[in-house]
Amino acid sequence: MWLQSTAVFSLAITFCAVCESAEVLSASAHHNLAMASLQSSPQTALSNNNQKAPMVIYQQALNHLLGRNGVDKSAKKAADLFKTLASQNWSSAQHMLGNMYYSGKGVEKNDLLAYKWLSLAAKNNIQLAEAIQVKRKILHKKLRANLSDQSFDKVETWIAEWEPESSRTQVN
Numbered sequence: 001m002w003l004q005s006t007a008v009f010s011l012a013i014t015f016c017a018v019c020e021s022a023e024v025l026s027a028s029a030h031h032n033l034a035m036a037s038l039q040s041s042p043q044t045a046l047s048n049n050n051q052k053a054p055m056v057i058y059q060q061a062l063n064h065l066l067g068r069n070g071v072d073k074s075a076k077k078a079a080d081l082f083k084t085l086a087s088q089n090w091s092s093a094q095h096m097l098g099n100m101y102y103s104g105k106g107v108e109k110n111d112l113l114a115y116k117w118l119s120l121a122a123k124n125n126i127q128l129a130e131a132i133q134v135k136r137k138i139l140h141k142k143l144r145a146n147l148s149d150q151s152f153d154k155v156e157t158w159i160a161e162w163e164p165e166s167s168r169t170q171v172n
Contacts, residue, residue, distance in 0.1 A: 054090060057081050061096070065106075075106025086117055089164035094121035095128050102135060112155065115139040119159045 060071070061081035067073025079100050085093035098117030101110045118136050122129035144152055 054085055054088065057085055058090070058093060061085070061093070065096075075100065077106075079106035086120070087165045089120075089124060091121045091125035091128055094118070094124065095132065098132070099135075102139070111139050111142050115143055115155070116159055116162075120162060123159075 058081075061078045063069045063071040064074045064081065065078035079097065082093045082097040082100065086097045094117045097107075098114050098119075098121060100106050101114035101117060103109065107113075115136065118132050118139065122132055122136060143155065147155065
């Protein structure tokens, strides 16, 4: 339990550092977001023996994003790792991936995918929803202006019906 608490605290501090570099929220809000996101994530510290623990993957993604702990700085590698966790319904990773699509960092800039991942993060975590409300509104307005009503409705349905990978496939 102590090891898990230490890992959660370490991850929360790392999350704070990433958000501060993005100038998103105040330092105390970063800590609260990270802790709330970790507590509400559907998968916690351990997964089965064939997979790395989600927090280890998240830490690796942050290391690549920031180029620290002896890891080469690579936004693309970070995005790939965030994508792995985002597809498993980790709201913090969905938030980070949405921001990367929003800015085109490590991935090709894509307003539709930014909106998708930020919407899913907001749906899964109320604290993240409050933090990303402005970006979601901007993306919503852009997509509404560039898509037909029918296409935009399909996007909203696509997001509403999205299921994490773990729900679509059973891992033995």
